[in-house]
Amino acid sequence: MSPGASLESDRPRSGLPTPDPRFAVVVFPGSNCDRDCLHVLRDVLGYRAEFVWHEEEDLAGFDAVVLPGGFSYGDYLRPGAVAATSPVVRAVRRFAEAGGLVVGICNGFQVLLEAGLLPGALVRNRGATFRCEWVHLRVERADTPFTALYAPGEVVRMPIAHGDGRYHAPREVLEEVEQRGQVVFRYVDRDGRTTPEANPNGSLHHIAGLVNREGNVLGLMPHPERCSESVLGGQDGRRLFESMDRWLRERARLTAGRTR
């Protein structure tokens, strides 16, 4: 099943249980949102989720990988640049090529760009200020494995916390990203408009998150794991993980149907 394909199958349901999807949360030296991600996946949503150390070279047995926020390897050189050379990111590349779901959040997004798994770059925020606040995002694509439970064009609220989150790409790369519809989240105001004030860091085209061409790798600067429980002031991030779980279950069902 391709990531863009419909989740609904006209195949008759087998009724047989499929194994629960298994999530990996990668831990780099300097990751600091890894525990939050594991908490949401395991404690809030009840999924199977485990930490994977940055020296791990094999992701066999996992269905999805989360690259969490933080300051991997101290963010020396450029944010995500050193992490992109780590053994686990080589494994993530193979995992993504094989069709696995990969989501990079904040520093994880920076890692995916530095590793070349997503197009473009993230540079110092406009104004050189660290921005830690709630933002509004417009869901541009609700047909990805990460966003199927959102409505197209829906405006959601998520927190950001970063100093290097200004999306930049050379003109030809930016045009291609837009033409292919790879932008998944854009910074907007509460009414869904891309006003200059609604852009917290100066990102080109207000880009807050995007997918690769195949649609199975997502990177975003906002933190869905920090808004997956009402006690934290919002739950709009929760559906991102629930979308992944649903998509993986559907894929497992289809695969099981094919092999019987």
Next chain:
Amino acid sequence: MNKRVRVVVFLKPGVLDAQGQAVQTGLRALGLEASEVRVGKAFELTVPEEGWRERVRDLCERFLTNPLIEDYEISEREEVAAR
């Protein structure tokens, strides 16, 4: 023999240099009417002499810089003896 090499990196002209702008603000606060301030970074490394320029360029493209947003210049420093 080894080569001592310096690599200087700047954001490409089209990329907003937020650090440069902040430094410019500071310079102006101190009374210097500076403009077009850019902040870059420099690396110095010692590498085996054979094919050094090609190898350093390759590392610049793959790791030391992000070619999407940065330009770099490689220069030779004084020679140092192999250990």
